[in-house]
Amino acid sequence: MMIDLEKFADHVGIARDYYDCNGQYTQITKEARLATLGAMGYDLKDEKGLQNIILKEEITPYNEILDPVTVIREGERPFIMMRTLEKLSEAAVLSWTLTLESGEVYKGSCPLNEIEIADYEEVQGRVYDTRRFIIPNEFPQEVASLPLGYHTFKVAIDDGVVHYDSIEQSLIITPLKCYEPEEIKQGRKFWGVSVQLYSLRSRNNWGVGDFHDLKLLLKAVHDRGGEFVGLNPLHAGYPANPDPDMISPYSPSSRRWLNIIYISVPDVPEFSTCSVAKNYVASSAFTKKLQSLRDRDYVDYKSVLDLKLKVLEMIFDYNRMTDRRSNRGKKFLEFINQGGESLMSMATYDAMQRTFYQKGINAWGWMKFPKEYQECHGPFVIKWRELNKELVYFYCYLQFLAQEQLQDAYQAACDEGMVLGTYRDLAVGVSEGSCDVWADSDDIYRGSAEIGAPPDPLGPLGQSWGLATIEPHALRRSRYKQLIELYRANMQSCGALRIDHAAGLYRFWWVPVEHKATEGAYVNNNIHDWLGIIALESQRNKCMIIAEDLGTIPLELRIALKEVGALSYKLFFGEKAHDGGYIAPQDYEKQALSAVTTHDMPTLLGWWSDYDLKMGQELGIYTEDDVKRIGDERKYNKQRILDSLHGLGSVGEEVPRNANDIPQMTHELILGIERHMCRGSCVLFSSQIEDWIGVLKPVNVPGTFREYPNWRRKLTVNIEDLDKDNFVKELTKAMTQAREEASDK
Template identity: 55%
Template sequence: MIDIQLLADEKGIARTYLDATNKLVYISEESRKSLLEILGYPVNDDRALQKILDKEELEDFSNILDPVTVLTDDDEHQFLIRTPESLGEDESAVLTVVLGLEDGRKIDRSIPLEQVEIADYKNVQGTVYDIRRYKLISDLPHGYHNCSVNIQSKKKTLNSICMSLIVCPSKVYTPKEILDGKKVWGVSSQLYTVRSKNNWGIGDFEDLKQLLLGVHRCGGQFVGLNPMHAGYPAVPDESAVSPYSPSSRNFINIIYISVTSVPELLNCKPAQDLIHSEKFQQRLHVLRDKEYVDYRGVIEAKLEVLRLIFDNVKVDDKRSSRGNKFLRYMEQGGEQLLNMATYDALQAHYYDMGVNAYSWEVFEKEYRDVNSPFVEQWRKDHYKDVLFYCYLQFLASEQLEDAYRCAKADGMIIGTYRDLAVGVAKQSCDVWSDVDNVFSPTGSIGAPPDPLGPLGQSWGLAPMTPDALRKAAYRPMIKMYQSNMKSCGAIRIDHAAGLFRLWITKLGSPACEGAYVHYSMHDLLGIISLESHRNKCLVIAEDLGTIPVELTRALKKVGAFSYKIFFDERAADGGYIAPCDYQSQAMSALTTHDMPTLVGWWNCLDLSLGKELGIYTEEEAVSLSDIREIQKQRILDSMHGLGSVSNDFPRDAKKVQMTLEFAKALQIHMCKGSCSLFSTQIEDWIGVEKPVNIPGTNTEYPNWRRKLTADLEYIFDLDHVKSMTREMTDARNN
């Protein structure tokens, strides 16, 4: 009889955890059993389960090597070799280790097997295996190498699998200026919220370029963005636009393409005529003037023009430099790019036929598996449509890179700072095209119960399973970090707790019935460090909420920047910690996309809106409002105590409004702090009241659609913005 709870231990499923109040919580045996099912173990069928476990165990030892070994500069450079005990008794046995380095070099070494240290042994289905520790004598360069071993004796020859050997720095990259103690500020923005005189109703990559340059002129050194991962261009559902529930984390949302910046437009008269027509200009005018982003209207307008360009200009013409640039992009993107483009084209095809193809799960059966020959045939039959979506990814990638390059050429220390979502939706392209079989389609990432969410949270994001990731030598994670560290000087890892553990529950079950599953923090941080250096990309870990102390220590040791939100940094007595007492290896902020704006918070607009939406009862809203009044007074007391407001500024919070003057004082207050990075939001520069996102809502509020209340060009010309940013820069330099 298999001990299910011991098996759960072996598979990294936690028995306990410390909750948000630091109380020890025991995870139920039933929840742990359910997690094993999500990870692919048939816990209710002993025979089937035993068969899987026997196969896994034998596979580990018959392969001789692990599928992957990650080594950092702080590690002993060694790996494990598993050999039958009988080989150790054969003095003729010779071990040959062959290393294939990333740069193409090969290193091989042969030694008697008996000279390789035995660290342990294990009886596996009647055969005893020695577990040997092989120490590398060569200093390998950082990178992705491979290793195989051959064991030759008089009686037998054994060959191993090819192991991925990943050698990593022990710390992530940090720009020299910041290492030398320079403190900088920047802007966190949601690109879709940006208004400008020329965009098509949503912020685009041309706006990003202007935003970067405008922020730098004001003294800022970065612009942080919500995830720009690929969305669902064919799906009309307005609730399917969350940047944190993407179709792919490896590609870009094509809605951000600036159509008028596409070089091929110059050679396409039909597209130019369409854009300049009175009817189309009126259409753009309506899209631009809307209070909320009309995602459907914007994507339809852009796709109409981009398809005209694609149909009238040979974008893959080998005789032109542009055509060759696109073909190189296609070659670099490989199978992954083709799968992304095929998924978008397939969804569009189904919608054109009147099918609500919101997910691959509703495709015809033969198209639900990316490896199906029917998918390959469909791709051949509709190759022009697939090529079109490849071209759109090419344009998006090119324009994002151009914005970053302009920022760096202008002298920005960081420039673009990208955001990496914690996962992808079940209906995503990444799950459909999961050639490494790492995603669990029956699980959902979320969070355990806490005071703010007593029932827990289930985000509908498909988890990657730890064992499958390891068997795939972390390929999906490596590709993801490579994709997201391009065209930026920093990356924010959303819900960084996932580097250590994720709360996973069965789809359709209450979130409180989930459990924590552990991942290899050592391996993931090693890969992040390697890619961080290769891309010169600073790493910011969103370490808010219930973060285990092991992860906190590991993030600090590896050099990742922490995340400090002013309203969360409270002392034991309820007062607000002075920003000068924050840790330096961190980014601080007043507000985020999941919080009310400064005006909204100070005026309790989030509470009144929460009451309207059913998030709070009347009693809860009143109670929270009373607490808010105390918090506001403590903030004002701290501001006076630290000299962040003048002596003649009111001392009674009830007499203070969140004016532009007071908002400016708060920004300067934070800029005087010790964090190396400070992030401000443009919403708080111009007094925006409405939030962009209200956690816990879906269709009740237009999340991810609210725009800024002023054009970008106008904002940077405001006198109070110029004076505020000048003082922010001075405060950071002092």
């Protein structure tokens, strides 16, 4: 047979077209669609082999009778679809087994002909009926309403001659809505701050912001009236990689585990009893090195990690953490048991990478490991882990400490009465050379394409982010195991989770290797299933969901996010009316988090002074013409901002009405902008500490890699001194008052 590749691309969910962020209809080229089909794992050059694969994929759902997973949300018709051969005996009997998440098992049977036929079709010369098994009609009274959670379901059909067994289906029952704190249900509105954790300065950290600093910041923010601290992704990085530029929190090694650089060594319980470590830390040489790292304007990741890991190894070796006779040993071993295969793979990856680098191998990703170690679950890796058990356990210990300290900071905030406490950030994906890809036992990742974005105003040439793609059909076949673990892990120790690039819930822009970002295509995900799982984990973990829905977002996704109760993301600079003016924050959508800027934008000080344009020209991002064009547009925008602030009474005559009279950002203008946003309708407003203390340089410059020290710039003030600043006191007081006023409306 001749294969219609375009139709097959339709079948696997590769889009033919889309509407861009400006509402412009855009067709995806045939070449891009076929390249994406190849990146999904189909060999388009082997027509016979491809035919066999297509035939196998076509018949598999009918042979398996049930789908691998069914997600049913509250209020939806409780159907389980099954496929049976048309020509079965009239005497055929269907037997079913339902196993609840709690372990309870229910069984039953009925004549097959009592199960409604919803459709039929001919597949490979045989006719199959699609039957609709209705829940809870067929179940006993005690399970008339299935509880929320992860259950399993399977059936068997016996017609007296042949016996058919289905696969075991994962039956997921999910709530309609994500979690919402009672205070927000009651109409209260809150402010908080967003910060890059590594950028925090303090008198006692070791050259990078850590979990102890987070605890201090949470208290400081709450004391001033704030209810949350939003963080950059805390995902595991590459502690053994000596490359100073491989530190982006948005290109992690694992989104399931934490970045160990954030461990506060003095807060480790075993540190106080380890004389070797204490003496080493107290030495003059160590103290001098430590002060040097604290004083730097940019984080020196390698030097910080070298210091921390050396001391933490002393602590681990001294305390014999795998000793079951101590309470800490029991707790640690229980952590290892709960972490399971995922934790062991993460620890093994870090231990291996470190060992290979020490041997002179540039092991920046698992593809650069010696060949026998490139298979995570292979015999060579298993043997290596056994021979290097103590080193692997050490990296398990680091994850143990990181989880413990993050939870401690969050619990302290809860004990103080903070409504949300920490809010975490979930990155879009992981890099191709990451632990998550290496340890992928479900074969969901594809290395022949990268996640990116089509052209938009922020990236006119499109974007390709170097992140591995996830094949949606393989993910579904795996019963969403890794997706569930991912959301569950990232909803720990926080009151809210921000999902970066929420467009990915609906579809991802795949950029096949050796193709430009403009030559990609959208691959659709199963948004119904994904949002159901997110809602279930959100409710179970009492964690709000914030969807970063900027850029090219389909209307269907916006509607679905609203229905499930996820907060939208509103940026002041992006909320403009058709006449070029700025929309009043009071007219923003209520179900949203608003902010003035983000980590990908210049600070307020940098934006108003055009520092980002000057720097962009020096870095080669902007031409002289670009600077002129953007600068002229910015002058116009500054004036419209002032018009809005004055028009709504967010500033008084202390702020000039003419933008030309304000060459530099002032305290009065910053206070006015923050007050302006806090008076808005959004339930949450997130400020940036950089704008409180007048930081000029950005933390990240999109479009650069080695040209600018991204993800390293520190704040200019110690946390301990933050609350001593009179302007910070005045600003936070005004923000708190404005939020209270907004809550009363």
